[in-house]
Amino acid sequence: MAKSKKKIVQEFYKSDFFNDTSNLDKYMHPEMELYWNAKTGYNHMDIQAVKDMATEAGKSFDAVRPQITHLLSDGDNVVIRFTYHVTTIETPEVEEPIAHFMAIWELKDGLMYRGYQMSQPIEEDKKAMKSWK
Numbered sequence: 001m002a003k004s005k006k007k008i009v010q011e012f013y014k015s016d017f018f019n020d021t022s023n024l025d026k027y028m029h030p031e032m033e034l035y036w037n038a039k040t041g042y043n044h045m046d047i048q049a050v051k052d053m054a055t056e057a058g059k060s061f062d063a064v065r066p067q068i069t070h071l072l073s074d075g076d077n078v079v080i081r082f083t084y085h086v087t088t089i090e091t092p093e094v095e096e097p098i099a100h101f102m103a104i105w106e107l108k109d110g111l112m113y114r115g116y117q118m119s120q121p122i123e124e125d126k127k128a129m130k131s132w133k
Contacts, residue, residue: 005107006071009078012112013066018058021051029111036117062092066101078105083122097122 003011012027024047034045045053057064063086070081081102085095103117 002110004073005076005078006073008107008110009080009105009112010068010071013068013080013082016064018054018061018064021054021058024051024054027112029108029113032111032113032115034115034117036115036119038119039121060088062087062089063095065095067097076107078107079103080105 008027012023015023015027017023017027028047028050030047032047032050034043034050036043036045043049065085066082067085068080068082070079072079079102081100083100084098086098087093087095099119099121101117101119103115105112105116106114108114
């Protein structure tokens, strides 16, 4: 039995793709595109750009863990909302939230094909974190 679209997206974000970019090939379509709006600006990325970003981030992060708050699907589309928590190479015993994300993924051939993602850094105000639990 084939995996559900929600399961594919969830497994991707829970995979260790920052430290093992081969996970990108397991979950992302070779012709994937990611449209990413962040505090730092807009990025349009293909699979190689995502691999390059993950490789660079993996140099700083010992581990990356998503705390998923929402995972919804409709047809070929999956929406995921989560906070990334990281441990750094310098302090592997301390896990800190780093950023909030929300993404919509269109799946094609059982792979993540087109993504629309927004992210923002963690707020200093602890009250703001309540909506991400």
